[in-house]
Amino acid sequence: MTWLTASFVALAAIAWVVIPGALATYGLGLRGVTAWGVAPVVSVATMSVAAILGGALHIAWSPVFAAVAAAVVAAAATGIGILVRRLRGGAPRDGDGRLPLAAGALGMLGAMALGALTVQNGMGTPDALSQTYDAVFHYSATARIIENGNASSLLLGTVTSPGAGSAFYPAAWHDFASLIALSTGASVPLASNMAAFTVASVVWPLGCLVLVRQLTGPSAVASLVTPIVGIAFGAFPWTLLAFGVLWPNLLGFALMPAVLAALLAVCGRPVGDDSSIPRATAVVLLGTGAVALGLAHPNAIFSLAAIGAAPVLWGLLSWAIRKFRARQIAAPAVTLVLLAAALAGLAVFLVKSPLFDNVRSFSWPAYQNPAQATGEVLTNATNGKDAAWAISLVVVLGAFAVVRRPGLRWLIPAHLVSAGLFVFASSLKTPLAALLTGFWYNDSYRLAAMIPVTGVCLAVVGLVALGSQLAGGAADRPGLAGTRRPALFTVAATAVLVLASSFLYVREHSAVIAASYTNGPLVDxxxxxxxxxxxxxxxxxxxxxxxxxxxxxxxxxxxxxxxxxxxxxxxxxxxxxxxxxxxxxxxxxxxxxxxxxxxxxxxxxxxxxxxxxxxxxxxxxxxxxxxxxxxxxxxxxxxxxxxxxxxxxxxxxx
Incomplete structure (x- = not known):
């Protein structure tokens, strides 16, 4: 098996995860980088829900069935889009223009090229076997779907619980990998590897692209930089291609930035016409995203809640402060009391409910002290990796830059939440640490993978702010400098980042992947x-x-x-x-x-x-x-x- 042959399988994987969703997002009225960035979320939700319905109706899982389901969803999305536009009295948004879309496409090509190089060097051969514990289940589950024609999440757990009539296991990853195999004739290992490449090098950068677009507004330079910066972090996506191996988590976390963008649009952030997602459409996408995350891996929902709480609460508190300053006491006071009561009730439910006992039962030993864990976060060297100084410096610059931008300040507490959870999991063996990190299996690797979600945003803001400063001025918002000069300096700064990091740490990330694919001891x-x-x-x-x-x-x-x-x-x-x-x-x-x-x-x-x-x-x-x-x-x-x-x-x- 050659990588040239495998490239055709990779193209099929990209088609399955992008095209069905893009048809639906365009039908909803989205355009430009937003339509393409959200597309994988809709594709994953469509295939995983279709698999459940197919299992219930005894319809064999196949590329034809998945394509029909995608066509139905695209038609329904078009109908919803028409209805929403009629209610709002407008035509579909024309996107951000050709330049940001072209820049985003160019950035995606760069990210995919570096991602392909990373995967090729790490795996060695395109159908190499991941020699890890969890990979055994994922390979076997995908093979069972192909053999039995049933890809339902309600039944996939019977692979390891064959005596049960039904057993839930989130099957989105396996649905995706099985479609690749069924539509191309690829082996299960080859289909799984190309799925991993696609999620890491296409789905994740696309999600980052739409999230940064929602934060910064229409910007060609931000669209160009974001996908490239997205693959610079070792904790995600590259570690989850090797550790575990946590492929379902890889898929869920890769979808998270696009779902977070929908959440921001629902909350009205940013305020005004800069949002690329109308609020009514964002509500639909948020619900779709919740389904996609839940059927990829449920703890992606907890991760979204942990990160998404920052902009929601930040916006709510800002509103309450404005009301209090205007001496309008009743509405904000009642709202805050009800919110506190709801959060307290939710906390009690999450802590006491037996639904999460199995997840919380895992216990990983602390391997360092809190100071060391903090140092790993600051240098993006989580779980014992080498320090990534170049990208870490850019993230720090972004943190200083967002302080001057009220609409983006929530990125700092959101980043600190992810960082804090990692510090707890990796350095503290206390009841409080177990309580806070239990929904991620108390696993520092999963928690470290959350950090790049906000890290990418901070890095892009930092690069754009640096470009603006080098050009001799300060832009009010990243990506909207208004002239070519700041954009050119931003591109130059990004080029320096790429070179200073040896092409965004390709060698280091490849080594991480290679540790999982070393010949033996599972199957040599x-x-x-x-x-x-x-x-x-x-x-x-x-x-x-x-x-x-x-x-x-x-x-x-x-x-x-x-x-x-x-x-x-x-x-x-x-x-x-x-x-x-x-x-x-x-x-x-x-x-x-x-x-x-x-x-x-x-x-x-x-x-x-x-x-x-x-x-x-x-x-x-x-x-x-x-x-x-x-x-x-x-x-x-x-x-x-x-x-x-x-x-x-x-x-x-x-």
Whole structure:
């Protein structure tokens, strides 16, 4: 597999995540960078909701079904757009003109080029396997969708809870990856890798583009700079391509800036005609965004709430202060009391509700002290990475710049919220820290990934302010300097940033990704080749029993042949547990034969359980070791390195 071949798969991925949503956003009346920036949110919401409806109606998941759903949503959006415009008495907004759109497109090309270089250097080959715990589930879940034709979030959790009639797991990522595979014929690993590239290098920069547009108004220079700056942060998106691997979180967080832009428009920020999203349309997009975030990964909603609380509360308090100064006491006083009561009630619910017990139950050790954690935030070196001095300096400049711009001052407390949560998670092992960070699994990596949402905005403001200062003046708002000279200096400052950071830390980000894709210990090159050879001996309707800790959980994702244990751990049924304990003794145990027949298990795949050596869970499969000669199993294939495939024959003979 070459990267040239993979580029066509990447183009299909970009098409699936952009075009359906763009048809809908243009139908709603949006134009320019806003229409394109919000498009992935609508695309993800459409495909994930369509998958749920398709599962309920027993309609097989396919590119045709997804395309029909997208067409229906685009038609409905067009109708809503027409209705909203009639009620408002106006035509669709003509966008910001050609120059900002062209500049945004140019910036996106730069971001995509650097993103492609980062991914290529990090993965090595386009269909490389992520050698991580969570990747096993994500690969297997995508493979099950392709095999079963059911992509519903209400059922995806049955991959690891097969005895449950339904089990929720947010499936937006897997819906996306499966559409790539189904429409191109790509393997599950290749489709997943191209989905990861697309989310990191297209969806995320597009979301940043619309968020900065909402903050700064129409600006060609801001549109050019934003996508490029967006990929400069290690904590997001690049760390989530490697850690975990947290692909659903990657998708949810990449959508967050565009949804935050819709929230700002609903709240009337900025005030006046500079908003690129009419308020009525923003309400629709905010609801759509909530669906997209929830079905990508629910903690993206908590992240949006944590960051979005700053502009909402900032605006509300500013309004209350103006009212108090005008001696209009009643309305703001009642509003603030009701707000305090609502927030208190919400806090009690979130803390006491058993709905979140599983998420809060995770406990990660603190690995540094608060001073070190603060230093990591200031230098964008979270979770032990090297300091990113160039982009950090620009973020600090942006923080000083927004102080002079009342409409943007909320960015500072919003940034501090994300930074503070990271400091708590990484450096404090206290009940308060566990309480505040519990909705992110107390995981410093997930919390660090929130910081670039506001970090990108501050960096763009900093670059534009720097360009204005170098040009000999100060713009009232970033991106609206009014002359070419500040814009040229901003572009020059951005070029210096790119060069000073060695092309936005491509080498460092590639190294982060490479740590996840190193050959083995889950499945190495030789083991993968053996799986592909052995699969030719397995009928399409047969199930292969195996100890998943040998890496064989990926047999299904690599070959399309179903395995008994598609993940390293799960709520396995009694039948599965029986075979895990006694399958190698099938010829002498009629009960094992009956269970094997019921589950269609005709093969046993044996290998070395060498993933996470020392993990006691690898010992939960004593019945899936190599069977003794004459025990009712025939050797089908072996590679001389401990991997072998046996066919069950003893039950048929008995």
């Amino acid at each position: 090159t030789e083991e993968r080749a053996f799986y592909l050879r052995a699969a030719s001996s397995v009928p399409a309707d047969a199930v292969v029993a195996q100890n998943p800790w040998s890496g064989s959980a990926l047999f299904e994702a690599l070959t399309g042949k179903q395995v008994l244990f598609p993940h390293l751990a799960g709520a396995w049924t009694p039948d599965q547990q029986l075979l895990a304990a006694r399958f190698r003794d099938a010829a002498a145990d009629p009960e094992v034969c009956r269970v094997a027949e019921r589950l269609r298990v005709d093969f046993i795949l044996v290998g070395k359980p060498d993933f996470w050596q020392g993990d006691a869970r690898a010992n939960d499969f004593p019945g899936l070791t190599a069977p003794a000669p004459g025990s009712g199993f025939d050797l089908v294939a072996a590679d001389g390195d401990g991997n072998s495939l046996y066919r069950l024959t003893g039950c048929a003979a008995g």
